[in-house]
Amino acid sequence: MIPGTRRRRHRQEKVTLSDVAQAAGVSAITVSRALREPEKVSPALRETILRVVEQMGYVPDMAARALASKDSGLIGVLTPGLTSYAFIAVMRGIEDRVRSTDLRIQYANPGDGREDDARKLRFFYSQNPAGIIHVGLQHDPALDELLRRAPCPVVEIMDVSHTPAEMAVGIDHRQAAEAATRHLLDQGYRRIAMLGARWDTRAQRRLDGFKAVLEAEGLFDPDLVLSIDSYTSVGLGAHLLDRLLTAFPQADAAFCHSDDLALGALFECQRRGRRVPTEFGICGFNDFDYAGVAYPSLTSVRLPRYEIGYRAADLLIRATGDGRQPATVIDLGFQLIPRQSTARTTPQPPMC
Amino acid sequence: MIPGTRRRRHRQEKVTLSDVAQAAGVSAITVSRALREPEKVSPALRETILRVVEQMGYVPDMAARALASKDSGLIGVLTPGLTSYAFIAVMRGIEDRVRSTDLRIQYANPGDGREDDARKLRFFYSQNPAGIIHVGLQHDPALDELLRRAPCPVVEIMDVSHTPAEMAVGIDHRQAAEAATRHLLDQGYRRIAMLGARWDTRAQRRLDGFKAVLEAEGLFDPDLVLSIDSYTSVGLGAHLLDRLLTAFPQADAAFCHSDDLALGALFECQRRGRRVPTEFGICGFNDFDYAGVAYPSLTSVRLPRYEIGYRAADLLIRATGDGRQPATVIDLGFQLIPRQSTARTTPQPPMC
DNA sequence: CTGTTAGCGCTTTCAG
DNA sequence: CTGAAAGCGCTAACAG
Numbered sequence: 001m002i003p004g005t006r007r008r009r010h011r012q013e014k015v016t017l018s019d020v021a022q023a024a025g026v027s028a029i030t031v032s033r034a035l036r037e038p039e040k041v042s043p044a045l046r047e048t049i050l051r052v053v054e055q056m057g058y059v060p061d062m063a064a065r066a067l068a069s070k071d072s073g074l075i076g077v078l079t080p081g082l083t084s085y086a087f088i089a090v091m092r093g094i095e096d097r098v099r100s101t102d103l104r105i106q107y108a109n110p111g112d113g114r115e116d117d118a119r120k121l122r123f124f125y126s127q128n129p130a131g132i133i134h135v136g137l138q139h140d141p142a143l144d145e146l147l148r149r150a151p152c153p154v155v156e157i158m159d160v161s162h163t164p165a166e167m168a169v170g171i172d173h174r175q176a177a178e179a180a181t182r183h184l185l186d187q188g189y190r191r192i193a194m195l196g197a198r199w200d201t202r203a204q205r206r207l208d209g210f211k212a213v214l215e216a217e218g219l220f221d222p223d224l225v226l227s228i229d230s231y232t233s234v235g236l237g238a239h240l241l242d243r244l245l246t247a248f249p250q251a252d253a254a255f256c257h258s259d260d261l262a263l264g265a266l267f268e269c270q271r272r273g274r275r276v277p278t279e280f281g282i283c284g285f286n287d288f289d290y291a292g293v294a295y296p297s298l299t300s301v302r303l304p305r306y307e308i309g310y311r312a313a314d315l316l317i318r319a320t321g322d323g324r325q326p327a328t329v330i331d332l333g334f335q336l337i338p339r340q341s342t343a344r345t346t347p348q349p350p351m352c
Numbered sequence: 353m354i355p356g357t358r359r360r361r362h363r364q365e366k367v368t369l370s371d372v373a374q375a376a377g378v379s380a381i382t383v384s385r386a387l388r389e390p391e392k393v394s395p396a397l398r399e400t401i402l403r404v405v406e407q408m409g410y411v412p413d414m415a416a417r418a419l420a421s422k423d424s425g426l427i428g429v430l431t432p433g434l435t436s437y438a439f440i441a442v443m444r445g446i447e448d449r450v451r452s453t454d455l456r457i458q459y460a461n462p463g464d465g466r467e468d469d470a471r472k473l474r475f476f477y478s479q480n481p482a483g484i485i486h487v488g489l490q491h492d493p494a495l496d497e498l499l500r501r502a503p504c505p506v507v508e509i510m511d512v513s514h515t516p517a518e519m520a521v522g523i524d525h526r527q528a529a530e531a532a533t534r535h536l537l538d539q540g541y542r543r544i545a546m547l548g549a550r551w552d553t554r555a556q557r558r559l560d561g562f563k564a565v566l567e568a569e570g571l572f573d574p575d576l577v578l579s580i581d582s583y584t585s586v587g588l589g590a591h592l593l594d595r596l597l598t599a600f601p602q603a604d605a606a607f608c609h610s611d612d613l614a615l616g617a618l619f620e621c622q623r624r625g626r627r628v629p630t631e632f633g634i635c636g637f638n639d640f641d642y643a644g645v646a647y648p649s650l651t652s653v654r655l656p657r658y659e660i661g662y663r664a665a666d667l668l669i670r671a672t673g674d675g676r677q678p679a680t681v682i683d684l685g686f687q688l689i690p691r692q693s694t695a696r697t698t699p700q701p702p703m704c
Numbered sequence: 705c706t707g708t709t710a711g712c713g714c715t716t717t718c719a720g
Numbered sequence: 721c722t723g724a725a726a727g728c729g730c731t732a733a734c735a736g
Contacts, residue, residue: 014503016713027723032715042721057501062479063424064713066415067728083443088435095435095461104475106458109447123456127414149409151366234642263642270647290586290615295622368729379707384731394705416729419712 015058024052035060066128075105075316076124078117079135080200082109084232086258086286086305087135090157093309094133101317103130110137118146125151131316133157133309137200153319155312159202160331167319167328169311173202176301176334177209180255180283183299183336187344189253189281190219195240195265196227196257203257206285210255224251232257237264238271245272253281253342259288262298266341282341296340304332367410376404387412418480427457427668428476430469431487432552434461436584438610438638438657439487442509445661446485453669455482462489470498477503483668485509485661489552505671507664511554512683519671519680521663525554528653528686529561532607532635535651535688539696541605541633542571547592547617548579548609555609558637562607576603584609589616590623597624605633605694611640614650618693634693648692656684 021028026045034041034049041049052058066072077094081087091107098105108124110116117137124132132154134147139162147154147165156162158170184192194210196203207225214220226240237260244251245268256262262284269276276282276296284291287302311330373380378397386393386401393401404410418424429446433439443459450457460476462468469489476484484506486499491514499506499517508514510522536544546562548555559577566572578592589612596603597620608614614636621628628634628648636643639654663682 014713017715018713028713029715029724030722033722036715040721045722059474059478061419061713063415063418064728065715067413067419067730068713068715070715070728072415083440083447085437085440088437088440091435091461099463104458104460106456108456109443111451122411126411234645238645260642264645267642267645267647290612290619293586293590293616293619295619366729369731370729380729381708381731382706385706388731392705397705413729416712417731419714420729420731422712422731 014061015056017058017060020049020052020056020058023056024049070128072128072130073103074124074127074129075103075131075133075313076127076129077105077107077133078110078120078124079107079133080110080117080137081135082107085260085288089305090309093306093311094313095309096306097310097313097317103317118143121146121150128152131155131319133312133316136162139201153316155315157308157312159205160329161205162201164327164329167315167330169308169315169330169332171303171308171332171334173205174209174212176285176303176336177206177255178213179334179336180285180299180301181210181213183338184253184255184281184283184342185213185217185219187253187277187281187342189342189344191221191224191248191251191253192219192281193224193226193244193248193251193254194257195237195244195254195261196225197232197236197261198229199227206257224248227257232260234260234264234267237261237266238268239264241265241268245274252279253283255283255285257285259284259286259291259298259300262300262341263290263294266294266296266298277340277342277344281344284341287335287337291337292339294341296343299339299342300337302335302337304334307332366413367408369410369412372401372404372408372410375408376401422480424480424482425455426476426479426481427455427483427485427665428479428481429457429459429485430462430472430476431459431485432462432469432489433487434459437612437640441657442661445658445663446665447661448658449662449665449669455669470495473498473502480504483507483671485664485668488514491553505668507667509660509664511557512681513557514553516679516681519667519682521660521667521682521684523655523660523684523686525557526561526564528637528655528688529558529607530565531686531688532637532651532653533562533565535690536605536607536633536635536694537565537569537571539605539629539633539694541694541696543573543576543600543603543605544571544633545576545578545596545600545603545606546609547589547596547606547613548577549584549588549613550581551579558609576600579609584612586612586616586619589613589618590620591616593617593620597626604631605635607635607637609637611636611638611643611650611652614652614693615642615646618646618648618650629692629694629696633696636693639687639689643689644691646693648695651691651694652689654687654689656686659684 017028021031034046108120110120129152131152134156155167156164160168160170262282274280284298284300287300291298291300369380373383386398460472462472481504486508507519508516512520512522614634626632636650636652639652643650643652
């Protein structure tokens with residue numbers, strides 16, 4: 001390759017709207033209209049213009065468009081869990097709802113610490129976004145204030161335990177944890193541990209629910225709450241269960257903050273020869289695809305993650321449409337899915 | 353809330369650069385410089401300006417900046433696997449490399465079909481991106497041409513079996529499959545199946561490698577190649593193995609296109625009471641976190657996914673820096689990780 | 705170190 | 721239905 005070729009390629013003369021206009025013998029604005037509001041241009045002209053556009057390989061400049069129209073068509077999605085398995089389904093929901101529109105989605109993954117959260121949020125603001133979907137790691141007043149001052153509609157998702165600045169879609173994590181914990185009690189487990197990873201708001205809420213239910217029975221033991229501040233993972237689940245059983249062999253069940261922890265816990269039980277569910281019960285959270293497939297299958301709490309994403313995007317799109325929405329909190333509910341890993345009282349203990 | 357309040361909030365008078373300039377008693381360009389190249393402004397002025405910026409809550413308008421400077425600072429990541437577990441590590445790599453820069457990342461998830469791929473690509477082009485990271489589902493000439501005409505550096509990632517338009521980072525999927533298949537042969541398996549999901553380029557390359565190795569031994573049987581065109585998942589792995597063993601009970605091993613299929617296959621074996629690895633060997637792909645934790649642990653092929661993301665972003669950033677790069681193909685290599693699920697010849701068959 | 709002058713490429717008026 | 725004028729908010733290029 002001739003040196004310099006590539007550089008030149010990346011600096012190709014850009015075809016602009018007026019270039020097209022000139023070539024088509026019309027004014028720039030007409031080309032602009034032919035592209036964005038075809039019905040406002042006579043069929044004949046429209047066709048000519050579109051042909052020229054095609055021929056010249058014209059690509060509109062979004063920055064110029066955004067500057068002139070004050071509409072970036074951008075939806076910002078801000079979540080510290082962007083690179084988490086649980087968020088995949090949420091993304092799919094968002095993408096599916098947005099697909100048919102001309103909006104784009106831009107994801108951002110704030111690092112830990114609320115400052116980065118604020119920084120990324122400001123960054124979105126600087127792009128004149130059409131809407132923002134926000135997943136908070138924790139709530140603090142400064143951030144809430146920033147959200148309240150957003151230049152666009154904002155939907156806070158995943159958790160609805162907190163009054164949102166504007167709109168929220170999610171579930172009540174405390175209730176979900178209560179249901180899971182009660183289920184374990186119902187199955188006859190008594191020394192129930194909780195396995196977690198990072199303590200964000202939602203995890204905290206789940207701990208609250210867990211604790212409340214056990215305390216009511218006089219069964220809560222803070223020593224049985226284990227966690228490590230890192231990404232949740234199957235390996236971490238195995239590790240935590242190992243720590244638990246080493247320190248407290250009498251523990252007889254675990255409520256895990258996520259199904260990957262639950263799966264790791266299951267593997268660790270198998271490794272130790274501890275029978276599930278007879279000798280140890282495991283309840284996960286999220287109902288990941290493998291929960292129902294595992295052997296024994298894993299009891300879990302199903303969250304409507306896809307729906308949360310879909311609804312959030314939908315709210316944004318509607319809010320964009322008519323400019324005003326009543327403050328909204330949408331609780332999409334959860335579902336406890338009892339499976340083999342806690343089926344102590346039912347007649348088929350399926351340990352191999 | 354008073355009707356209309358929210359709408360007004362979202363249309364707040366925007367503070368512009370000249371507002372700040374006026375308030376600070378300097379010219380707009382000085383404020384601009386104080387923000388972007390602080391060292392070019394005298395300390396005293398700089399401080400005053402930054403204070404005013406803070407006070408007025410000024411947020412720069414990226415669209416205007418991009419338009420004026422022809423630099424959007426945007427890296428576009430285009431992949432049909434955006435919402436796949438395997439891509440999470442790649443994202444982390446990209447994010448980590450980009451974090452310290454002032455570049456932003458915008459992800460896009462083309463639907464199936466090469467047309468959508470081209471559409472999304474054009475869409476990135478319209479934003480004057482600083483660089484593009486592309487994961488192709490399949491290679492076709494039209495798309496290659498489009499990539500070649502990109503207005504910015506482009507890195508194609510994951511697969512290096514194809515000469516890229518410009519730069520590529522990934523591994524040789526054919527070789528990886530060959531290594532896995534040979535490993536299964538070495539362990540004494542003879543009736544080896546392949547379990548897959550969607551047949552993208554990489555999957556096809558892996559099938560090629562698989563086939564080549566088995567054909568050389570006269571052991572290839574097309575009936576043992578099973579797949580369903582859908583998202584890969586643990587459930588799908590279980591389903592495919594069920595189909596396999598129902599139709600061909602004599603099959604004695606499976607090379608799976610992904611560890612989730614492998615895990616599903618493992619569960620299905622356990623469900624059927626088919627011992628792993630003695631009666632059936634399982635080799636996965638990707639080395640997801642659970643492969644080493646499963647019981648029995650899963651043999652897999654480790655891909656440097658994080659590194660692929662990191663290097664891709666790095667290449668882009670360097671290319672952005674000096675404008676020109678030699679055409680590059682970086683093969684980051686893979687690693688076969690033998691574990692219990694294929695340990696037929698070693699002395700510890702760990703089935704429970 | 706600071707300011708002036710242009711203009712990025714497009715869309716919004718407001719006229720025909 | 722089509723066009724002319726003006727300017728979105730910012731930064732490059734040149735001056736001082």
